[in-house]
Amino acid sequence: MPSIQNTVNIQSLDMYNxxxxxxxxxxxxxxxxxxxxHNFSLRDITNPEPNRTLSILSAVMNYMKFHSSFLQIYEDATNETSEIYERKGIVExxxxxxVDELERLQQRCEEYKPTIEAHTADVNASQNRIGELDDAIGTTAQNNSQVEGEIETTCAAI
Structure with a gap:
């Protein structure tokens, strides 16, 4: 067992004793x-009087009852705080x-960005080509209508 001088910073052990x-x-x-x-003294320990001792013990009991009523509230609050910290840890x-998944997905988006841009350019070019072909089909349909009209006019004249 360590000596009292090692556990407490005491200049003079004799004075402490x-x-x-x-x-x-x-x-x-x-x-x-x-x-x-407020009037407790050494006399209450060395030469106790029965009535005074009874009032002191009554005060101690009342204090302990009061303290224990708050102790349950404190324990409940402590338990609730522990649960909140656990949930906080889980949520974190x-x-x-x-966050890691988002970073991974953002990285994948960056990896596929050139491919997506190339495909977007291809799609835009294809849409432009489709527009040109639609115009050509419209022109051809008009030409066909004119030719059919001329054929009907020629057939009717014959």
């Missing part, structure tokens, strides 16, 4: 004041997966 009881008393008095017992992992 002499005043340890006062340090403990100070902490007990501080604890009692936090519970609302899912988000990172989606």
């Amino acid at each position: 002499n005043y340890a009881q006062f340090i403990v008393l100070h902490e007990i008095v501080y604890f009692m004041k936090s519970m609302g017992i 992992q899912e988000y990172q997966k989606l």
